[in-house]
Amino acid sequence: MKHYKLWSALIASIALFLAPLAQASGVKNHRPDNQALAAKYRPVLMERFLKYTTQDSQSDNDQDITPEQIETAKKLFAEIQTFGFATKLTEHYYIYVEIPSNVTHPTPVLGFSSHYDTTPDIAGKNIKANVIKKYDGQPIVLKNGHVLDFNTDPYLKQMVGKTIVTSDGTTMLSGDDKAGVSIMVTLLQTLKENPNIKHGKLQIVITPNEDVGRSADYIEETPYRPDLAFDFDGKVNGEVTVANFNAEKVIYRVKGVNGHQSHAAENGYRNAWKPACELGAICAKEEWLPNNSTGTQGYAELHHMNMVDGKMSEAELDFRLRSFKQSEIDAWKDYAQQKADSIAKKYDVQIERQVFKQYQNVAENIHPKAGALAQRACERAGVTPTFKTERDGTTASMLMLKLGRGAYTIFTGQQNAHNFTEWLSEEDMFKSYWVALNMIDEAAAMREPDQVATQARSHAEDYIRPGAR
Numbered sequence: 001m002k003h004y005k006l007w008s009a010l011i012a013s014i015a016l017f018l019a020p021l022a023q024a025s026g027v028k029n030h031r032p033d034n035q036a037l038a039a040k041y042r043p044v045l046m047e048r049f050l051k052y053t054t055q056d057s058q059s060d061n062d063q064d065i066t067p068e069q070i071e072t073a074k075k076l077f078a079e080i081q082t083f084g085f086a087t088k089l090t091e092h093y094y095i096y097v098e099i100p101s102n103v104t105h106p107t108p109v110l111g112f113s114s115h116y117d118t119t120p121d122i123a124g125k126n127i128k129a130n131v132i133k134k135y136d137g138q139p140i141v142l143k144n145g146h147v148l149d150f151n152t153d154p155y156l157k158q159m160v161g162k163t164i165v166t167s168d169g170t171t172m173l174s175g176d177d178k179a180g181v182s183i184m185v186t187l188l189q190t191l192k193e194n195p196n197i198k199h200g201k202l203q204i205v206i207t208p209n210e211d212v213g214r215s216a217d218y219i220e221e222t223p224y225r226p227d228l229a230f231d232f233d234g235k236v237n238g239e240v241t242v243a244n245f246n247a248e249k250v251i252y253r254v255k256g257v258n259g260h261q262s263h264a265a266e267n268g269y270r271n272a273w274k275p276a277c278e279l280g281a282i283c284a285k286e287e288w289l290p291n292n293s294t295g296t297q298g299y300a301e302l303h304h305m306n307m308v309d310g311k312m313s314e315a316e317l318d319f320r321l322r323s324f325k326q327s328e329i330d331a332w333k334d335y336a337q338q339k340a341d342s343i344a345k346k347y348d349v350q351i352e353r354q355v356f357k358q359y360q361n362v363a364e365n366i367h368p369k370a371g372a373l374a375q376r377a378c379e380r381a382g383v384t385p386t387f388k389t390e391r392d393g394t395t396a397s398m399l400m401l402k403l404g405r406g407a408y409t410i411f412t413g414q415q416n417a418h419n420f421t422e423w424l425s426e427e428d429m430f431k432s433y434w435v436a437l438n439m440i441d442e443a444a445a446m447r448e449p450d451q452v453a454t455q456a457r458s459h460a461e462d463y464i465r466p467g468a469r
């Protein structure tokens with residue numbers, strides 16, 4: 001880490017020294033102008049998006065994978081295979097594409113992700129996209145009484161004169177994340193048809209089951225281990241999500257002794273609920289409640305309590321912990337464990353704990369230059385990036401937990417996801433594609449090996465590529 005800082009400082013000062021020289025000699029250190037190239041693929045991108053909306057791909061909380069997702073994955077795989085890159089469809093229907101570097105210098109491995117499933121929370125079969133060209137600013141009346149207007153959606157004001165896409169009102173639109181998938185596939189097409197584009201090693205993964213919180217479950221079936229990663233599943237133009245909650249679920253199980261309470265003193269009967277309630281109250285302090293948490297402040301919630309096997313002698317407490325800082329969650333766990341130990345002693349019961357990590361803050365291990373790269377890639381597409389934090393989890397945060405490496409989430413133009421009034425800004429989707437294109441040559445120009453691999457922490461050790469250290 002220290003060496004790395006030293007080197008980057010050194011490289012930065014050399015660059016500062018060289019920049020005026022380059023300008024003086026008329027040599028500009030600029031990246032290729034992607035504007036014309038991006039514009040060429042704009043209609044293709046939109047066509048592809050509209051095609052994908054007709055493909056039902058809803059995930060389901062109670063199924064490993066739905067038949068609709070399997071069909072979608074197979075079609076996408078077949079389409080991507082025509083580009084001729086190394087493409088893999090895994091056992092659990094992850095689509096993975098790898099493109100080797102075509103430059104001679106070392107570059108970080110650049111990764112892009114998106115998801116092809118759509119939410120099961122709202123009608124999503126037989127989607128009929130409604131394309132509105134040159135939007136006139138009037139309220140948009142959809143079937144079933146759904147209306148889109150400036151009151152409910154102020155961002156629409158910026159769409160006057162532009163192209164937007166809605167559903168017909170009987171379903172969602174599925175821009176979440178058909179927009180991201182359209183961007184990925186169009187990017188692959190662009191790379192195939194323009195072999196002159198300079199790029200380092202690229203890894204692209206398109207996952208199932210994101211909308212049921214399981215997009216990273218079988219990621220290890222793919223070799224997706226980028227140094228610099230971006231997830232294409234964000235919303236408004238320019239939005240880049242750079243941090244999110246760490247999330248853990250902690251189960252405490254209070255185990256008493258079964259028997260009859262009338263002879264508890266003699267038969268050792270121990271009801272579990274008094275100690276369970278005491279533990280619940282003491283570990284879910286008022287100041288930690290979700291309703292008292294805003295901004296970057298986390299929370300600890302007693303989510304629910306269960307009676308186990310219908311017995312008074314066994315009680316389960318389910319806590320949910322959310323914080324941008326893992327240290328806060330760890331401090332809560334230390335505190336709760338101390339309380340659990342003393343309550344167990346006081347009431348002569350057993351208290352057992354189980355911890356489940358749910359997702360992780362991507363900021364905990366992000367490539368040090370991810371922000372600067374996103375900034376430049378956006379600016380070159382005429383987009384002003386707004387870096388924001390998310391009080392929730394993202395695909396990137398689920399991948400973070402599994403791979404130990406974070407990714408920023410990039411806007412895609414999808415709006416109002418999981419809603420009958422979901423819509424898409426065609427321009428924002430196009431800008432997102434353009435940003436992705438810019439990211440490719442920004443990464444290729446970095447001329448440095450994968451720094452993050454050497455910084456990856458504990459649980460990520462298994463995933464570090466051989467030879468990377």
Ligand SMILES: [Zn+2]
Nearest residue numbers: 176177210233
């Ligand atoms: Zn999504």
